[in-house]
Amino acid sequence: MAVVAVVLIAALLAVGATASKTVFDRQGQLATLRSHTEPLADAAQRIYGALSFANTTAATAFLSGGVEPRDVRERYEAAIGQASAGLVTASNGVSPNDINSLKLLTDISNQLAVYTGIVAVAQTNNRAGSPIGVAYLNESSALMQQGILPAAERLYASQSSAVTTSGHSVGVSRVVIAMAVLVLVMLLLSQVMLARHSHRRFNSGLALASVLMAVLVVWLTVASLVSTHALTTARTQGGEPMNTAVHARILAQQARAEEVLGLLKRGSDSMSDMRFDERTAQIGWLLDEHRVDGAADALHGWMQSHDEIKNKLAAGDYGGAVAIAQDDAPQDSTAQFTKLDTALRDDITALRERQRDGIADAYTALNLLPFGAAALSVLAALAVAAGIAPRLSEYH
């Protein structure tokens, strides 16, 4: 009988400690997810947006001749500032072990300094009336499109996949729940055994321990289900559609850069039109997959306005084409692109909110459970000791 008591108490304490530790760790993971990984993914996405906006704006400034309009210049500067601020936020979210992300952030930060230098050279040349300015602008844009933005995209991809991957794992591992069930069975069996060996049918200590264990099993199961469900919701209704929206936004910004740079380089790059068509077609597919209010209309309007630019160019009316690309009229390319970009940005913000809520719910569902598990198992162990000790003395 003494052996049974020792085994039971040891098992109870082991289950309590394991459950407590696992749930605690899980909450830690969720906290890291909420306070580091997810904000880092979001910062990466915002860095991408700000940088490509800066790139397009720098090019747009060239469309208007030697001196860039003040508001365009201010937009460019603000975008560079947002990108730098995003880099600081992102660095803050990277764990010191994540060498890969640190390397990407360093690459982005260093190349951004080189980029702003080249843009400044381009602007100076343009202002001096030297056509070489466009070649520098072209170089800066190539650095952005082929060096900086892919790094930002990789950073976003790695962080957002870290977010969705943790959404796949369950709230509390099944092994822990199985262990608790096993201990409960052991408790019930020892009650049966004790009933056979003694005159009493009912041992209140063991019974209390069983009830406590049953409570723990139910708590673990329910908390795990609720937490897992919250994370799944965060993934399927937040993270995954958000990835699609982010991807569409990236493509939209690339297409806009092609449109503006294509106009600037007209006569030396016939590929930019093709790339514009390719990218807008991809955005169309993504929007079929994930509907965003107003985005499809804006995309359609944008493509129409782009066709008009193409027609003007083909007819030799460069001034007219530039006017459409620069114009703020609601049906023209700038306004339509802005509408599309804003719709996607708002959608991303809303989806991100949903994702964060899901992660927060998954965390809250596990609240108190680490301490609850420890307390329940310790109490159950005490109950076992209290229940069996009198029987032991009876035995002697």
Next chain:
Amino acid sequence: MRTVAAVLVLASMLIVGCSKAQPLTDVPASLTTLPMPSGAQVAPSVSGAAVESCDATASLRPSTEPGPTVDAIRRRGRVVVGIDQNNNPMSFRDPVTGQLEGFLVDISREIVRDLVGDPNKADFRLVSEPDRIPAVQNKTVDILTKATTITCPRAQQIAFSTVFFEGSQRLLVPRGSQVRGPADLAGRRVCSGLETTSIATVARVAPAATILGVPNMDDCLVALQQGQADALSTDDVLLAGMVAQDPNLEIVGPPLEAEPYGIGINKSQDDLVRAVNASLERIRRDGTWEALYRKWLTALGPAPRPPEPKYRD
């Protein structure tokens, strides 16, 4: 009871004891150097054949007799001119005014004046390098005045006017460079346009040089300014346009290859070729050619005599 307490302590230690401050990781600086102009590549090998010498520069005799093509253009009242805007000072878009300007633009306007009576009736269409020959072949443009060297393969695809400008390929280097001619290029890096006649000439006259090819000649100037090339080579007109933008550069060395410029016209439109040649005769004769040369190309030195036309009929 003591065991229970011990277990509790143990459990709480398990829970709390896992966090430990990690040291900061040092990441070395990366990618701090200027990138190469986009699309630049070290050309592995360029065919070094000389530009063919055939009868391509000989054109049809001038005539102002109206023909079907010229009549059609006159009825339309506008002339569609294929040109580019990245070729300072030949044809470029002035960054300050946004207008298309240059030697070729003015020559085009003179031809348009003779064809339809008003120099402002030119419809400029921008054509890219690979598009220019097809644009003439499918008659998207009436005349192609984008800087185009007359070569035998091109002359098989489209008709050319008489030579209206004689360019010659030379070298552009930073002022004070030790490079004074093709012989000094061994082991150095020379930039030129990918798939141009110039890059083949460089390979022929400086076989020991490393050749950097770029999609657009302006990118060569960027490479030169960024110290990624020791010299660049193309037509002297383009070089003069670059010197105008950066006075720290100079044109050196002997002419490496002649680059006769011609106006491209569809092969089936002989009457238009003759009309354009008649217009070019007028431009050469009445001093317009010299005036335009002085307006745009003084960086090349004083205006020479206009190139003598050659006719094959």
